Amino acid sequence: MPICAEPYLEMAQALGCSEDQVIACLQRMAGHGRLSRIGPVFEHRRAGASTLAALAVPAERLQQVAERISQYPEVNHNYAREHHYNLWFVLTGPDRPHLQRILDELQADTGLTPLDLPMLTAYRIDLGFALGDAP
Template sequence: MELDELTARLIDRYQHGMPLCAEPYVEMAQDLGCSERELMACLQRLELAGALSRIGPVFDHCRAGASTLAALAVPAERLEQVAARISRYPEVNHNYAREHHYNLWFVLTGPNRRHLEQILDELEKDTGLIPLDLPMLTAYRIDLGFALGVHP
């Protein structure tokens, strides 16, 4: 996907630090020198191109409850079905396929560790697959972003 100037500036400026206000898209549009309608059209193009999957906050799970990285070894013919089942949980913020014995990975976030264990137990009963549960022991904040160098 080739990026027009507005798209490049939007990505460069708002990979981090979305405005915390009642109308963040209005404020973003003003900052970028465009209309809210143009901004929303830009975001829609990114989504339709598969370049944008989510807009939202990233929480420090230790302050908000509990979190774990989990994986399943799913037979290839069941991968889409099991991924769709996992995605129905609001506690799952994303899941993705990998080329490995454990080929479906997902992150669970909830109010406490027991809640996460209940979901993993439920998934095991529903799918017949045993989840690999990898709770974080040490947090490393990498603040990943890719500066395009187009925003002053």
């Protein structure tokens, strides 16, 4: 997305359509589960601290624990996986001690010990793909 005052309008101009059409298309995609979020992705090391965390949650508690985790504004991903560690989430905050306080709170609240996996090295991949007809 362009960084400007009217990103949807700029996208529309690049696509040769109206801003309303861009917004309607994005809403349709979200409605069909093809798009879950539109927003910035920050270089977390420049903005603070981040970690990937996981919990091994008993199946009967998965929904309850997931809802508890999602209450934190610092959580920007929270999803279930088919694994012993079946609930994964990403925490982003101002510094590492802040993240540790949240992990400690979650452990105290749930009785489950988080697996804390801070990123050591970033490996960038191009996730870009054509949205139109292939040439």
